[in-house]
Amino acid sequence: MDIIINNASNQPLYEQIVTQIKQLIISNVLKEGEALPSMRLLAKELKISVITTKRAYEELEREGFIESVTGKGSFVSAKNPELLKEESYRIIEQYLNKVVEKAKLCGLSKQEILELLETLYD
Amino acid sequence: MTGLIFKDLVNLKSYIKSIALMCAVFLVISIMNESPAFFTGYIQMLSIVIILATFGYDEKVEWDHYAMTLPIKRNDIVKSKYILAYSMVLIMTIIGAVTVTVVNLIQNKDIMADGNMLANLLIASIISLVIAVVIPFTFKYGSEKGRYVMMSIIVIPLGFAALLNAMNVSMESVIQFIEILAKYPIIYPFVIIIAIGISYMFSLKIFDKKEF
Amino acid sequence: MTQLLSVKNLNKRFPNFQLKNINVELDGGLVLGLIGENGAGKTTFLKCILNMMHIDSGEVLMLGQNMNNSEKDVKKDLGVVFEQCPFGDHIEIKDVADIIKKIHPKFNEAKFYDYIEHFGLPRKQKIKTFSKGMKMKLSIVTALACDPKLLILDEPTSGLDPVVRGEILDIFSDFVSDEEHGIIFSSHITSDIEQIADYVVYIDHGQIVFNKEKDEIRDNFAIVKMTVEQFSHFDPQLCLGYEKNQFGVEALVENKSEIQEAYPELIFERVNLDQIMRYHSKGGK
Numbered sequence: 355m356d357i358i359i360n361n362a363s364n365q366p367l368y369e370q371i372v373t374q375i376k377q378l379i380i381s382n383v384l385k386e387g388e389a390l391p392s393m394r395l396l397a398k399e400l401k402i403s404v405i406t407t408k409r410a411y412e413e414l415e416r417e418g419f420i421e422s423v424t425g426k427g428s429f430v431s432a433k434n435p436e437l438l439k440e441e442s443y444r445i446i447e448q449y450l451n452k453v454v455e456k457a458k459l460c461g462l463s464k465q466e467i468l469e470l471l472e473t474l475y476d
Numbered sequence: 477m478t479g480l481i482f483k484d485l486v487n488l489k490s491y492i493k494s495i496a497l498m499c500a501v502f503l504v505i506s507i508m509n510e511s512p513a514f515f516t517g518y519i520q521m522l523s524i525v526i527i528l529a530t531f532g533y534d535e536k537v538e539w540d541h542y543a544m545t546l547p548i549k550r551n552d553i554v555k556s557k558y559i560l561a562y563s564m565v566l567i568m569t570i571i572g573a574v575t576v577t578v579v580n581l582i583q584n585k586d587i588m589a590d591g592n593m594l595a596n597l598l599i600a601s602i603i604s605l606v607i608a609v610v611i612p613f614t615f616k617y618g619s620e621k622g623r624y625v626m627m628s629i630i631v632i633p634l635g636f637a638a639l640l641n642a643m644n645v646s647m648e649s650v651i652q653f654i655e656i657l658a659k660y661p662i663i664y665p666f667v668i669i670i671a672i673g674i675s676y677m678f679s680l681k682i683f684d685k686k687e688f
Numbered sequence: 689m690t691q692l693l694s695v696k697n698l699n700k701r702f703p704n705f706q707l708k709n710i711n712v713e714l715d716g717g718l719v720l721g722l723i724g725e726n727g728a729g730k731t732t733f734l735k736c737i738l739n740m741m742h743i744d745s746g747e748v749l750m751l752g753q754n755m756n757n758s759e760k761d762v763k764k765d766l767g768v769v770f771e772q773c774p775f776g777d778h779i780e781i782k783d784v785a786d787i788i789k790k791i792h793p794k795f796n797e798a799k800f801y802d803y804i805e806h807f808g809l810p811r812k813q814k815i816k817t818f819s820k821g822m823k824m825k826l827s828i829v830t831a832l833a834c835d836p837k838l839l840i841l842d843e844p845t846s847g848l849d850p851v852v853r854g855e856i857l858d859i860f861s862d863f864v865s866d867e868e869h870g871i872i873f874s875s876h877i878t879s880d881i882e883q884i885a886d887y888v889v890y891i892d893h894g895q896i897v898f899n900k901e902k903d904e905i906r907d908n909f910a911i912v913k914m915t916v917e918q919f920s921h922f923d924p925q926l927c928l929g930y931e932k933n934q935f936g937v938e939a940l941v942e943n944k945s946e947i948q949e950a951y952p953e954l955i956f957e958r959v960n961l962d963q964i965m966r967y968h969s970k971g972g973k
Contacts (some may be wrong), residue, residue, distance in 0.1 A: 361958055364945065366907045398861055403886040404717065406903040479790030486783045487776045533776050542774035544740045545840075546791055547763040688740040 355384065355391070359400055367402055371410035379419055379430055380438050390420060390428040477548065480556035487533040488526065495522060503575075512579045516572035516596045520603045523564040524610060524626055527557065531619035541688050550686075554615070554679045561607050562672065565600055572596040601664045606630065608668075608675035616682045690716045690752060692838045692870040693737065698746035700736050707732055707894045710746070714887070716837075716867035719860065721885030721902070722874035723961055725969065729894040730874040731842050738768065738840065751837060764794055767831030769841045773823035777816035781809060784830060792834045800833035807855075821852040828859065839863060841873040845880050853877070857884050878961035888961065890968070897968060909964060910944040913937075913955040922951070929967030940967035 357374050359367065378384040390396075393411055397404040411428055414420045418437050422428045457467050499519060506515035534540055543553055576592045588594065606629050614622030691713065698710040707729050714720045722730045735741045737748050739755040748755055750762050775784055781804055789795045804811065807825045815823065824844060831839060839860070845853045860871055861884055875881055881888060881902075888905060890897040898905075914922065919930070919937040926947055930939035940959065941947050948956055959967075 364948065367903045394865060401883055402906075403901060403903045405886050405901050479787050482790055483787045486779055486787065490778050537774050537776050538770065538772045539774045539776075541740065541770060541772070542768070545738055545763060545766060545768035547760045547793065548791060549760060685742075687742065688735060 357396070357400065359402065368406045368410040368413070371396075371400075371407065372413050375410070375414055376417075376419060376441055379433075380441060384430050386430055386433050388430045390430065392427055477552040477556050477559075480543070480548070480553060481560050483539075484530040484533075484556070484560055487530060491526075491529055495526070506575070506579075510579070510583065512572070512576045512592050513595060515575055516592070517599055519568045519571060520565070520596075520599045521630075523561060523568055523603055524607050526564060527561040527607065528610070528614065528619055528623055528626060530557070530560065531614050531622060535619055544688055550683050551680055554676070554683050557611060558672070558676055558679070561611065562604070565604055565607065569596065569600040572600070597664065601668055604668045605671050608671040612675055612678040612682055615679050615686070690837075690868065691749075692716055692751060693720075693872065694747070694749040695737060696747045698733075698736060698748065699744045700732065700741060701744055705729070705732075705894055707736065710891075710896055712889060712896070712899060714838075714870050714872060716870050717864060718886040719864055719871045719873070719884050720887045720889060721881035722872065722889050722891060723876070723878055723881055723965060724874075724891035725965070726876065728891045730891055732894075733891065734840060734842055734872070734874065738766075764792070764834075765837040767834055767836030767839045769824075769827045769831050769839070769844055771824075771843045771846060773815070773818075773827050775815050775826070777814060779815050780813065781811050781826070784826065788830060788834070794834045794836075796833050796835060799835075800829060803829040803832060821848045824848060825852075825856070828856065832859070832863070837869055839869075839871045839873070841871070843875055844873055845875060845877055853880060860884055878965070882961055890961075890965065892968065905961070905964070906958070908942055908944050909959050910941055910947075910956045911959045911963065911967075912939045912941055912947070912951075913957060914939070918951075918954060929970050931967065931970060938967075940964060 355378060357371060359370055363370065365373070375384070375390070384390070390411070391399075393407040394404050397407045400407075411420065411422065415422055415428070418434060419431055420428050421431050453467065457464075499515075499522075502515045502518040506512050540553065544550075573593065573596055576596055580586065580592070606626060609629065610622050610626050613625050693712065693714040695710055695712040698707060700707040705727075710733060712720070722733070724730050732741065736743050737750065737755075739748075739759060751765055753762050755762060779787075785795075785797055785800055788800075789797055804826075807829065809818075809822055809826060809829070815826075818826065828841075828844065845856055848856070857880060860873070863869055864871055873881075873885075885902050887899065888902050889899045912922075912927075913936060915936050916932070919939070922939065926939075926941050926943070928940040928942060930937055940963070944956060948954075
């Protein structure tokens, strides 16, 4: 399981962890029921605070991706297809936002972008 | 608190070796001169020298700072110094008494002969009083100043006496004074105990207020 | 979860210096790093919470208890390490064990010797032959062998080479493996603090400059690089300290994301604790 902290990124640390773990779950690298590394281990290895890893795990749990069992650790939740779809949707929305921004900067029209999308999708 | 005393003893380990050598030397001198006074005087002095040395060792490694973080009371630290100091006085007095007894017996004299036993007790009393002054002073101002005080207390009267002697001033009154003191050795213990008590209270107060 | 330390409104006045309104908290399972220049008040603060110095006002609760009332009790669960090794030149490791076991009710002799062995400290040599690193390890081992809940360390890695420092930091990380244990340590080697601290408290001239999560600092503080021209348009309120060099201006800011939105053309760079301290003390020069 690889988690890489990008120091140059503007994304807060805990968010980077949340995003990456979500990716791993969605892409099935982390399987249903699999145990996540302990918050402390993750913190120690990544050289960040356990407060941050705790925050990340709490958010992942809030969003239904993982479950924490006191005394045992955190585990990947049963895959909820709704949830995964929603997450994937969110990620794609982010990408599309960037596309729209860039398009506006370059002066491309909405029509031109839609045409490009059509070509790429098929 | 036993740990504190033990710590002092461990620190003194190597110092004791050189002191033991000096003791042996003084013992020999005493035997050769057939006067136990050299030896008994010297070993009594050791009590105060040694206790000051333990303060010095503590200061060098900031032991007190560390001790403040251990589960002991400030009072225990003060207590340990007094117990160590006066145990030594007691031990030295007993060694002195034994020495005097042995020497006197060898010379077929009475135990109290020549005033040596009395001198032993007198010196022990004086040293006890000196310690009672020096310990609180050392707690407050440190071992280096404590050493100066010790030397002043001992050296100044002696120096004064030597000066008087050199000026051929009559030692009559001084000798009379000492004889009066010697007449009532029974009061020594009371005076000493009261002095130690007052000294101990001062030390507790000083150490309690101390900032590290 | 226990609150290991609670300091409220601590004040202590000296002739030339003052610790003012210090408020600090530490929960179990966390490491608090104290940074500040020499003479800023880090050591004084530690001495105040340990009751080595009598505070003028404020409340200190250690392990939930007031030091004034239950000092001996609290200290059973403390492990304190100062820069100076408190054992004399002629003492050997065996003596250390013999002394401490007579003083500390929780001293575990077997554990002590285990650690000694683990760190390769020589049993039969006198302390005067020990290097600084060895003495520090001995102090730390002695503290750990008493099974403390809270470890308080003043400059535990100063003067040590990076390898030894790494070893010692590892020991600290392992110590804080559950919510019952915590560490407070001061250091001017900010990279050590950056490595294992969860909170960073920056003390300057006796006052707390900030008390923040280490990762929060990492996420929010930044150096903004700008031309002199750009700096003249930059809101001075946002700038915690700046430095003009021959080719531009570098300023320390705290709300990176907000400021980036306001000034998207400027260059933002990550800043470490050393730089934060430097810029803070420079103010504006």
